[in-house]
Amino acid sequence: MNKIITFTVNGKKRELNVDVRSSLLDVLREIVGMTGAKEGCGVGECGACSVLVDDLLVDSCIYMAVWADGKSIRTVEGECRDGKLSSVQKSYVEKGAVQCGFCTPGFVMASTAFKERFKDKTFTRDDIRREHAGNICRCTGYESIIEAVEQSMEED
Template identity: 50%
Template sequence: MSRIHVTANVNGDEVEFLADPRETLLDCLRDHLGLTGSKEGCGTGDCGACSVTLNGRLVSSCLVLGVEAQGAEIATIEGMAKDGDLHPLQRKFVEHAALQCGFCTPGFLVAAKALLERNPDPTETEIRFWLAGNLCRCTGYDKIIRAVQDAAAEMRGAA
């Protein structure tokens, strides 16, 4: 099967890769672009470990074909830190011990960032609803929720 040339903007950089028409965006990010932060947990869009934003919309990259990235703007966990400085969400996850094994953490961070870009002052219920598509077996969710609340407050200038 012939591969398809794809050009996309990933984390602010123009990238090109050749994708098999059956390859997922997750596989293309990991295997062709070396962006291994997004993880494959389930392959069915149920765990959130592979969460990225595609044209500003939170998606499970295991459910998107790589060829669908043509001309798209994609943001992954690798694009969160800027110039060596952690994003407030990343710092708050560390401060609140909202991670243990780290497998689910990139997906939670990308999803939380997408939430805060849409709603900079979410309630706890809104945070829990937004992050319901991300599964964690290590931390429990309270530390994650507290980290998102604290980061939201800091980003609004309320902390």
């Protein structure tokens, strides 16, 4: 069974006819053409598929596309504006927090959510670790990712 849903992806309105069984990840990748979010585990364990729905971090592989009806979706592609990386993206590059890059779109969205949530608040490294606990990286190591988050918190 299909359903027409409407949402915005990175600020652009989309009206789509989707299979009600489709995950948001599949719709983003296969219909919308946003392939930044990746499918790692497909069961909500690795965070490679992380996107923001109404500014909340979700695992899009286990978030039904129909649940996104009327909502605002942000993916890693939308964080780069007018060719300029976001402070989070820039910090990941500068701190060497990327190797193969498979997990990076999900981490960047988790860090973006962290930055927006902890803006103007005090936080610790444990807060960073906890708020990224749903994201797994198999190759970089987490220290450089934590450093990237810390650097991004000092920038606009």
